[in-house]
Amino acid sequence: DLIEQQGAVPNIPPKANRRWKSCFSRSLYKGRNSIERxxxxxxxxxxxxxxxDRTAAIFLGSIHLAASVMWFL
Structure with a gap:
């Protein structure tokens, strides 16, 4: 309820055998899925x-370094 009050909506793909199918946006789901991966x-x-890492700045730098290495691979 709190998340919906902030303006967010669930974006979960419905099962094929459901009678009622909720709203679903493929583009939103694609972006969410890529971030999760x-x-x-x-x-x-x-x-x-x-x-x-002990400090947040060094930890963030490690994340940037790992993400850039994974992007090149």
Missing amino acids: MFCRLKDCRRLATRY
């Missing part, structure tokens, strides 16, 4: 998953 790839880096 990027977080899963970042978790593959042990340093990021266990958060060895």
Whole structure:
């Protein structure tokens, strides 16, 4: 309820056998899915998953470095 009060709406694809199908936007789902897949790839880096860095700035730099390496691969 709190999230819906802030203006967000659920965007979950309906099952094929449902009678009532909710609103679904393929473009929103595609963007959400790509972000979720990027977080899963970042978790593959042990340093990021266990958060060895002491400061937030160094941790953010590690995320940028890992994301740029994954983007090139």
